[in-house]
Amino acid sequence: MTVQELYTELGGNYDDIMRRLRSERIARKFLLRFLEDKTFETLQQAVENGQQEEAFRAAHTLKGLSLNMGFPQLLDSSQKLTESVRTELTPEAASLLQTVAADYARTVEAIQALDAE
Amino acid sequence: MQKTDTMKETILVVDDSAMNREFLLDILEDKYKVIEAENGLQALEVLEEKGASISLVLLDIVMPEMDGFEVLVQMNQRGWMESIPVIMISSENAYDVIDKAYDLGVTDFINRPFDPNVVLHRVANTIMLYVKQRKLSDMVAEEIAKREKSNNLMISILSHIVEFRNGESGLHTLHIRIITEKLLRGLQKKSVISMSEEEISCISIASTLHDIGKLSISEEILNKPGKLTDEEFVIMKKHSSIGAEMLKGLKGEYNDPLLDRAYEISRWHHERYDGRGYPDGLAGDQIPISAQIVSIADVYDALTSERCYKKAFSHETAIEMIMAGKCGTFNPVLLECLQDISDELKYGI
Numbered sequence: 062m063t064v065q066e067l068y069t070e071l072g073g074n075y076d077d078i079m080r081r082l083r084s085e086r087i088a089r090k091f092l093l094r095f096l097e098d099k100t101f102e103t104l105q106q107a108v109e110n111g112q113q114e115e116a117f118r119a120a121h122t123l124k125g126l127s128l129n130m131g132f133p134q135l136l137d138s139s140q141k142l143t144e145s146v147r148t149e150l151t152p153e154a155a156s157l158l159q160t161v162a163a164d165y166a167r168t169v170e171a172i173q174a175l176d177a178e
Numbered sequence: 179m180q181k182t183d184t185m186k187e188t189i190l191v192v193d194d195s196a197m198n199r200e201f202l203l204d205i206l207e208d209k210y211k212v213i214e215a216e217n218g219l220q221a222l223e224v225l226e227e228k229g230a231s232i233s234l235v236l237l238d239i240v241m242p243e244m245d246g247f248e249v250l251v252q253m254n255q256r257g258w259m260e261s262i263p264v265i266m267i268s269s270e271n272a273y274d275v276i277d278k279a280y281d282l283g284v285t286d287f288i289n290r291p292f293d294p295n296v297v298l299h300r301v302a303n304t305i306m307l308y309v310k311q312r313k314l315s316d317m318v319a320e321e322i323a324k325r326e327k328s329n330n331l332m333i334s335i336l337s338h339i340v341e342f343r344n345g346e347s348g349l350h351t352l353h354i355r356i357i358t359e360k361l362l363r364g365l366q367k368k369s370v371i372s373m374s375e376e377e378i379s380c381i382s383i384a385s386t387l388h389d390i391g392k393l394s395i396s397e398e399i400l401n402k403p404g405k406l407t408d409e410e411f412v413i414m415k416k417h418s419s420i421g422a423e424m425l426k427g428l429k430g431e432y433n434d435p436l437l438d439r440a441y442e443i444s445r446w447h448h449e450r451y452d453g454r455g456y457p458d459g460l461a462g463d464q465i466p467i468s469a470q471i472v473s474i475a476d477v478y479d480a481l482t483s484e485r486c487y488k489k490a491f492s493h494e495t496a497i498e499m500i501m502a503g504k505c506g507t508f509n510p511v512l513l514e515c516l517q518d519i520s521d522e523l524k525y526g527i
Contacts, residue, residue, distance in 0.1 A: 081291055087204065091197075098197050114242075121240045122195045125269040128290040129201055 062174045064088050070171050073131040081129070092172045095130060101165045108146070108158045116146045116154070123161070135164040186211040187233035187305055192221040192249065193267075194241040202236060202267075205294040206301070218244025222252055225262065233305045235264045237284070239275065250282035259283045261312070263304045267292065330383065337386040344392055345401045345486055350479060351386040357475035358385040360522060364515035371467060377435075381468045384439035388447045388472050391421025403486050418448050419457045442466040447473045450506040462509075470509050474516060477505045478523070493524040 064085050068075040082088040104119035106112075120143040127136035142157040189206055192215045193199045199214050206212050213232070215221040218241055225232060239246035246266060253259050266279045269290040276287050285304050288297060337351040344350075359382040365371045366378070373381075392400060395417050399410050406414055422445035429437055446460060446469035453461030455473075465473075481496035491499070497520055499505060501513060516523075 077291075081293055083294060091201070091204075094197060094200065098195075100195065100197075118194065118240055118242060121269065122198070125290050126195065126197055128269050129198070129292070131291065 062171065063176060064092070067092070067171050067175060068131065071135075071168060072133050078131040081131070089175065091130065092175065095126065096169060096172055098126065100126065101161075104142075105158065105162065108142075108150070108154055111150055113146055113148075113150045116150065117143065120146055120161075123165075132164075132168055135161070135168055138164045188213060188228070188231060189301065190215060190221060190224055190228075190232050190235045192216075192218070192235060192241070192246070193238040195238075198238065202297070205297055209298070210301070217241045218246065218249040218252075221249050225253070225258060230261045232262055233308070234301060235262060236301075237264050237266050239266065239268045239270055239279075247278065247282065250279070250284065254283060261308070263308050265300060265304060333383055333386060336390070340389050340392055343397065343400065344389065346483070350483065351389075353479045353483075354385050354388065354472060354475050355382050356526075357478060357519075357523065358382050358471050360519045360526075361471045361475065361512065361515050364518050365467075365471075365511070367518075368511065368515070370511055380435050381439050381443075381471070384436055384443050384468065385472045385475065387421070387425070387440045388443045388476060389417065389421065390424060390440075390444055391417035391419070393424075394420050401486055405487065415448070415456050418445055421445070439468050442469050443472045445469070447476055449473065451509050452507040455506060470512060474500070474508050474512055478516070481505070493520075 062070065065075045068078060078088055079085070082091060100119050100122045104116060104123060107116035107119055120139055123139040124136060124143050127133075127139055138157065138160040142154065142161050145151045145154045145157050186209065188211045190213045191199050191202050191206075193202075194216055196216075203212050203214070210233075213224055213228070215224055220243075221235070221237070222244070225235075237246045237249060244252075246268075250259070250264065253262070253264070263285045264283070265286040265288060266284045267288045267290065268275070270276075271289055279287050285307075286300050288300065334351075341350055359378065362371070362373065362378050362381060366373060395414060399406065399414055402410070422441050425437055425441045425444060429441075443466075445457070446455075446465050449455035449458065449460045449465045449469060450473075451462060451465070451470070453459050477500060478496055481491045481499060482493060484490040497516065500508070500516065
């Protein structure tokens with residue numbers, strides 16, 4: 062899969078991301094960097110362990126990364142989760158986390174399917 | 179032109195997400211030197227250490243340990259916001275968050291996702307604005323210093339003229355000024371007065387004009403070697419009220435605390451705490467503190483200097499005479515201060 066195909070697959074805007082990350086080379090660099098990022102794992106553990114502050118920070122960071130990386134679905138689910146844990150861990154948090162997990166898995170899968178340069 | 183590392187401005191990037199910091203690093207590293215901090219506490223440590231060599235802070239809001247808002251509060255408290263601009267970067271787009279950031283003094287607020295060109299332009303503009311502002315405030319400070327210097331010069335010339343005519347050594351007004359300042363600081367230390375540096379400096383400068391009224395006293399009386407007759411002494415004593423009148427004439431034109439202090443000092447520097455001085459026979463705290471201080475400074479310096487009518491007394495004798503009330507009664511707190519600074523006077527002037 063090319064970078065352009067990846068963004069089509071994830072519903073992102075390829076032209077936007079090219080302007081923001083300036084080149085396919087840099088986009089590829091940050092896509093691969095995203096695989097190493099531990100924010101999702103931190104988020105998952107925090108929600109499961111009932112750590113509200115940690116959960117909020119991680120959800121918020123994941124939302125920010127999705128914005129900058131141009132992942133609209135992961136943005137949408139992580140944004141909802143952010144609001145559901147902003148001041149307390151609401152009952153919806155667990156199910157919203159499932160949606161985030163699914164979107165995250167799809168994103169990771171797509172990145173892993175990128176062609177070698 | 180490729181900038182070498184030492185020529186580059188330094189930017190502090192504060193974000194708990196390593197990847198977020200990398201986005202910014204990627205955009206900035208060609209043109210700037212970037213220092214990273216993972217949370218608010220680390221950011222404050224870097225600022226504490228590097229001070230104004232940091233040209234700009236890019237600050238995230240949501241962070242562990244200390245969040246971005248608290249960083250701003252701390253920077254305000256420490257007076258750093260004046261010299262170090264902050265641009266906030268966040269995916270928070272609620273208006274109250276943005277308002278709060280601006281209220282705390284950030285220069286700009288950048289939302290995620292950010293465009294690299296926008297970031298670069300805002301960063302460059304903000305740094306340039308602060309560089310210009312710094313240059314401008316340096317220029318203003320320099321101008322003020324220049325003006326103060328020339329003001330001081332004019333006052334020195336004036337008091338020197340008075341001294342010259344009195345046949346006093348050129349050092350009398352300088353001594354008065356030094357002793358006055360020392361006594362003021364002594365009173366400040368005892369918490370008797372609470373004055374700003376500006377007020378202390380104002381009274382010290384005004385003290386040099388205490389004898390300005392002597393310009394209208396004839397030289398025969400001023401420089402008479404022996405004791406003055408009663409008649410001559412009556413004329414001599416007029417110098418304090420005459421000096422005050424001279425200064426009063428300027429008050430309509432210039433409304434300046436220096437004139438007010440100089441007026442008080444000139445008119446009342448021969449008053450005594452028990453009401454037995456001249457010209458108005460004021461007593462106790464009716465006499466402005468400025469005049470009380472200058473009167474004691476004047477007496478000390480007159481005693482320890484040689485004059486046409488007397489030899490110089492030693493420091494010890496002079497202090498003894500003042501403490502014993504040989505030169506009139508002074509405010510007891512001021513006498514205490516005089517003793518406190520006695521060693522400084524003996525060795526310092």
